[in-house]
Amino acid sequence: MSLSYNNKQGREVRIHESLDELSSGLAEYMAELSEASIKERGAFTVALPCGSLVPFLRFSVIRKLCDSPYNKTVDWNKWHVFWTDERVVAKNHSDSNYKVAKDGLLSKVPIARGHVHSINDAVAADRAAEEYEFVIRQLVKKRVVSASETNDCPRFDLIILGLGPDGHVASLFPNHSVLDEEEHWVTFITDSPKPPPERITFTLPVINSAANVAVIISGSSRAEAARLVIDETAPDCPELPARMVQPINGELVWFVDTAAASELEFAKFHI
Numbered sequence: 001m002s003l004s005y006n007n008k009q010g011r012e013v014r015i016h017e018s019l020d021e022l023s024s025g026l027a028e029y030m031a032e033l034s035e036a037s038i039k040e041r042g043a044f045t046v047a048l049p050c051g052s053l054v055p056f057l058r059f060s061v062i063r064k065l066c067d068s069p070y071n072k073t074v075d076w077n078k079w080h081v082f083w084t085d086e087r088v089v090a091k092n093h094s095d096s097n098y099k100v101a102k103d104g105l106l107s108k109v110p111i112a113r114g115h116v117h118s119i120n121d122a123v124a125a126d127r128a129a130e131e132y133e134f135v136i137r138q139l140v141k142k143r144v145v146s147a148s149e150t151n152d153c154p155r156f157d158l159i160i161l162g163l164g165p166d167g168h169v170a171s172l173f174p175n176h177s178v179l180d181e182e183e184h185w186v187t188f189i190t191d192s193p194k195p196p197p198e199r200i201t202f203t204l205p206v207i208n209s210a211a212n213v214a215v216i217i218s219g220s221s222r223a224e225a226a227r228l229v230i231d232e233t234a235p236d237c238p239e240l241p242a243r244m245v246q247p248i249n250g251e252l253v254w255f256v257d258t259a260a261a262s263e264l265e266f267a268k269f270h271i
Helices: 019-041 053-066 097-104 126-139 218-232 266-269
Strands: 002-006 012-016 044-048 077-084 085-087 158-162 186-189 199-200 212-216 251-257
Touching: 002 266, 012 019, 019 044, 019 053, 019 212, 019 251, 077 097, 085 097, 126 186, 126 199, 212 218, 218 251
Parallel strands: 012 251, 044 077, 044 158, 158 212, 212 251
Antiparallel strands: 002 012, 085 199, 186 199
């Protein structure tokens, strides 16, 4: 079972009965975007999320992309992989999103080593953010990453985000000063409410300049957050970072399983 509707902001909400069904829907979505971007520009630029979504992408979505019918349409050599946010730890540390993604995901598909753009783990958070932004700026100059037509930001083909129970996305947490950052593409924090404390993160202007943004919401622990950021009947909560994800000239799709959708008004009448 899969349901789809547009919320009051005109953004698409796709509700899937199970996590496996959700992963199939996301795999199809990514394969279509990959094929279209490569056909148009010769590259597909995707920013991966951190945290609990990495194993999900590893075990479910990427496995499906490697299988028929997508294995004939996904040109892995044309993919360029980034991270929406990263913990500032050594690449061999268990908290490293790069390590988790490399061990279980990137090592399983033929993505060129030079197309995997990770942070410099040998410097402090502020320097790591500065260097990561420099890397992206160089790739924009080379037209590997598209440039936004409306601002100074890069225009990634796809940014994938998870939703935290507190409404955070990437490492953009409620009521944090980085939510107001408009100058930099990549910024840093040293006081993350979730360990480890030092992280780098894409800023909201970069997220909202993407051609496509997919937000993955799974599990009952995120049902209330899903209601607050998606549902037409929810009270206004402008302080929630997820509510600030509004692509300027791009598409936003919410991928939600039934557990996370349990508090959505639409879902109560159709699930």
